[in-house]
Amino acid sequence: MTDPSTSSSTTVTAQAFSERGAPSSTPHAELAALQIDDRSTPDRPYVRDAWPHWDDVDGNGCDARQDALITWSVVPATVNRAGTCKVITGSWISPYDGVTTTVPGDFDIDHLVPLENAFRSGGWRWDVTRRRAFANNPAELVAASATSNRSKGSDPPNAWRPPNRDSWCAYATGWVDVKVAWGLTATTEERDALGQMLDTCGPAGPVWPGIGSSVAGGGTPSGSADAPQPAPVAPGTGGGGSGGGTAYYANCTAARAAGAAPLRSGQPGYRSALDRDGDGVACE
Numbered sequence: 001m002t003d004p005s006t007s008s009s010t011t012v013t014a015q016a017f018s019e020r021g022a023p024s025s026t027p028h029a030e031l032a033a034l035q036i037d038d039r040s041t042p043d044r045p046y047v048r049d050a051w052p053h054w055d056d057v058d059g060n061g062c063d064a065r066q067d068a069l070i071t072w073s074v075v076p077a078t079v080n081r082a083g084t085c086k087v088i089t090g091s092w093i094s095p096y097d098g099v100t101t102t103v104p105g106d107f108d109i110d111h112l113v114p115l116e117n118a119f120r121s122g123g124w125r126w127d128v129t130r131r132r133a134f135a136n137n138p139a140e141l142v143a144a145s146a147t148s149n150r151s152k153g154s155d156p157p158n159a160w161r162p163p164n165r166d167s168w169c170a171y172a173t174g175w176v177d178v179k180v181a182w183g184l185t186a187t188t189e190e191r192d193a194l195g196q197m198l199d200t201c202g203p204a205g206p207v208w209p210g211i212g213s214s215v216a217g218g219g220t221p222s223g224s225a226d227a228p229q230p231a232p233v234a235p236g237t238g239g240g241g242s243g244g245g246t247a248y249y250a251n252c253t254a255a256r257a258a259g260a261a262p263l264r265s266g267q268p269g270y271r272s273a274l275d276r277d278g279d280g281v282a283c284e
Helices: 014-018 027-033 064-072 115-120 128-135 146-152 165-182 188-198 222-226 252-257
Strands: 078-080 086-089 107-111 141-145
Touching: 027 165, 027 188, 064 086, 064 107, 064 141, 107 146, 115 128, 141 146, 165 188
Parallel strands: none
Antiparallel strands: 078 086, 107 141
């Protein structure tokens, strides 16, 4: 697997970034590993369109926004896969402020580390392949209320924190994990704010309020992960990414419920999005 810390001249696939597993060390240890840089170094202005997003980077027929809606729904989402993949129904809880909805269009998909922040933290050096991979990285995407997402904008943690204090641990853990995995820098004020939020972590660790578990490092909320779902036949390329045949499992719980786990590379239903450690065996 390609290391996200390599230079922008290296050819990198979206899969190498988007399915990187969670760091093994503790959040505070990861925080200590952050590279601190208080300089303003970009030599060009940030342009959002230069970071292609809402693409189908894993080839499963759904773009990154629809995949995020499926992942964050606390009940199995209904997806129309006829033609363009579109989430029709589900139930969502905004971890930032507790707002709920059953209408997918009501919520925004937030980039946990905003694209502009990533740009200013070292991403300005990246080529378009790497920017695209980052902008569609599942560990970067949070289904949140439009109000909270737009209040946040491109602010770092020292300028904006989720109104719901119970989400601070998961928010800060996810932010640190993403920055460390991608070799992005942080400012001193940013690091200090992250440390304050990490101090709120309880014995359960980074848990998104009302949802269950953290998506930091590429995990999934417990609502969609814990609820067994059917294994529909995927259109076209099926599971995508690694040629796993025609079976499609929304998550590992669905694969286990179908008696298909563990899934090995090349078997029906295997896709690299389920293989978080990249060892060729998913849903171990």
